[in-house]
Amino acid sequence: MMDKDSQQPFDVLVIGAGPAGMAAAVRAAERGGRVGIVDDNPNCGGQIWRGAEDDHGQEATAWSSRLRNADITKLFGMRVFHQPETGVLLAEGTDDVCELRYTNLVLATGARERFLPFPGWTLPNVMGAGGLQAMVKSGLPVRGKRVVVAGTGPLLLAVAAYLRKQGAEIPIICEQASWSSLARFGVGLLGRPGKITQGLQLKKELAEIPFAANSWPIGAHGGQVLESVTISRGGKTEVIACDFLACGFHLVPNVELQSLLGCQISGGFVQVDEFQQTSVQRVFCAGEPTGIGGVELALVEGQIAGLAAVGEKNAAQKLFGERRESHRFARMLDRAFRLRPELRSLPSAETIVCRCEDVPYSRLQEHRSWRAAKLHSRCGMGPCQGRVCGPATQFLFQWNPDSVRPPVFPARVGSLGRVVSGL
Amino acid sequence: MHDSLLRAVTLSVNGSPVAVPAGATVAVAVAIAGQPCRRSVSGEPRGPLCGMGICFECRVSINGTPHCRSCQIVCEPGMEVRTDG
């Protein structure tokens, strides 16, 4: 690998190559900035445009080709884990670590699924909804498999449609939200949340898949691997045999890096000004970390951040109207898919909440804060660093997240040496 | 399925050969082999959860390197994958 350590600072360094990061990098580079973009994945596209060879539609193709053609240093398969000093980030690849210097930084780190514990959720083949979709996009065959899709949020619909297209049988989509809350989203004639399906252009694909609101999984069963799930549907329970359960409860933003850099975070989201600049000068943030709002919002925020980072404020301002529109959609999403309190009683005493350290629900109940629970039970102390159990316990117990310490991802010992010595 | 996925790559999972579509991740190879990725600290079988590199449930050892997140790593011919530590 080339020696990236000796490089000049980037005018704009973008972390995350999903729609937001791609748009930021492209707009900044097209205005002549020296731009670098880093992503943990082997390709650009983030969550929604995952799978380099799949056809993701015109918009994706257009942004991918602009990214390819612009003069941008692309560092894929590299994960940023630490900032040893202002203006310097460390990123780790499969077998190397590099130091990245920047003048302006755009953090476009996206979101992950929220997982909630229920009995049996640790069985193999119980996966996230986006999680199973990502596996299938990476080559997992699902033709002829029965997949129950459950949880909450528009992602369930996108995933169900995708899996069906890949040949899976979807006996049901269980959406925890009530019909009345989905109605705010506009329930279509077929008793489906119309605006979402339209928005996702999925109406046709979803037409034959049963959709139940007021419905969620209460148990997953099997010996070594999933065999069936029990769902609660409109107050009654039902057992459904299946090969996979694709289950996620909407999205939570990835804000660990922003938090490490000292960016102000409120209500779980990174606070930004009208130019997408965080409370830290020259550090911008775009896409899901500023609020869960989907691909359109990610793209427009990314563009504004990229332009503002190279000082093109007038061009950035022209996009404010478009951003306002997408924000309205984001607020609607938030209201429609709010988690119902009943989900707090899903775990039984023995249900594992922290999957890294196998900490059961009963060992968490006695604690009053996330910090106390971590200290006494090791909850959140494993390699995922609380990325799975943190959002879950926040919902279950209303615990607030802790401050973030480096490295933001577990790094290899060799890489860690550089964290400890501060280089 | 796209063209690249029609070309197969062969690697080994716990010593047995597994053929996967080109471009498939190691997590997919382990799933096709019908294996869990790891045992949890209390001995439960575990497989991928997030599919995107954040949950660490898909950890396996690859060519002797332990704790590799198999969902983020693309299969290469001849790779030796172990799920038993």
Ligand SMILES: Cc1cc2nc3c(=O)[nH]c(=O)nc-3n(C[C@H](O)[C@H](O)[C@H](O)COP(=O)(O)OP(=O)(O)OC[C@H]3O[C@@H](n4cnc5c(N)ncnc54)[C@H](O)[C@@H]3O)c2cc1C
């Ligand atoms: C699993 C999943 C599946 C989804 N599937 C769909 C779908 O099918 N349809 C749909 O409409 N929406 C989907 N979404 C929602 C989608 O994420 C958003 O609509 C939109 O793509 C957000 O764009 P973004 O650029 O903000 O973030 P993302 O697309 O999430 O991109 C963020 C990128 O940053 C990278 N990153 C984060 N931290 C680091 C770091 N420290 N170092 C290096 N790289 C880092 C990540 O690897 C990721 O590639 C999905 C979300 C998730 C979590």
Ligand code: FES
């Ligand atoms: S499945 Fe979560 S890290 Fe690989």
